Amino acid sequence: MTTCLEFRRRVGAEPFAADAAIDAHRRECAPCARHQDELRAMDGLIRQALKVNPPARESAAAPASPRAWRPRFFAVAASLAAGVAVALIVLVASPRAAIAREVVNHVLHEPDATGATASLPPAAIAAVLDPSGMRLRDGVAGSVSFAARCVVDGQVVPHLVVQRPEGPVTVLVLAHRSVARPVRFSRQGYAGVVLPAPRGAIAVVGQDVADLDAVAREVFAAVEWGK
């Protein structure tokens, strides 16, 4: 009789493991079966990710003749430019881009959230933050004019709009996301920063907000994360 823990240990190391014990547990336990399916899907992505194009360095051979030098110079320049372009694409792509896309898409999805300016009562803010085990210190970061629990990337997250002298800023608490260091982005007219938080990450987004980093730090300091 395989327990859920034994099953998950096994498929966590070998997602495609299949024997009588694994099959029997899959039939009895739907959550574990789903978990294995997720791991198998993730392995498909891992396989694609590992299959990088074999790395190869450019030949360092000298040009064969002065005539050959000029085209080669332009070829090298073009290759350097392409390299810079690829590097720029990568800076915008991968985890940073995924978070930026999630956050900005959600802000665009709720245009009315930044329209209200009246301060919400503390109870309304607490109703949004309490389920996530958090609270906002009074008056530290500005008045909160919008508070809701929203779905971002399939997860329910607290969404606040804080009125600041610099203009309204949107705050999303992304407990399902983790970043190792601050991630700054600019997308579709919005500038944002995602900071590592005790649980996941916190995104602060605004339009034409001067010194967004300082605002984000203040907002971050205003949150009590609880346990």
Next chain:
Amino acid sequence: MNGGDGETDRRRRFGELCESLRPDLLRFAWWLGRDRGVAEDVVQESMLRAWKSLDALADERKAKAWLLTIVRREFARSFEKKRLELSDVDALVAAESAILAAPEDERVAEMREAIFRLDAEYREPLVLQVLMGYSTQEIAGMMGMQQGAVLTRLFRARARLRQQLGLAPEREP
């Protein structure tokens, strides 16, 4: 005369072997060292070593595992210390950005960088299992470890990837 033909045939087979396996060897070396220059040098040196000890390869069907073992030994011998000096993974990510890019699919790029950031102890068995297709028992043999230790590393590798990608955490065994 027969000896000469035998040598020619041996050279030809070795050449074909290296040609067909070179992309996988380069990928493996790159995932070990996370540096294209190191990968090229390791594979080049490994080919030379393999040619010198070709007689040790009793079964050509096992050539890939044999060559991968030579690559990992060569990497450990020549480059591991050098790479440890460059421990800033952000700098490595920037330096290898051209290879990490996967413009066709953002999820692949995200996963690629997450794997790139894994510690070597988790990255290596994952590459051998998922990319090279070896069983945990075979990986244990190649890495000189117990199978249980390989299973633990693979479990933790996936748990760390899930964590890096912001997915629900998995309980450690």
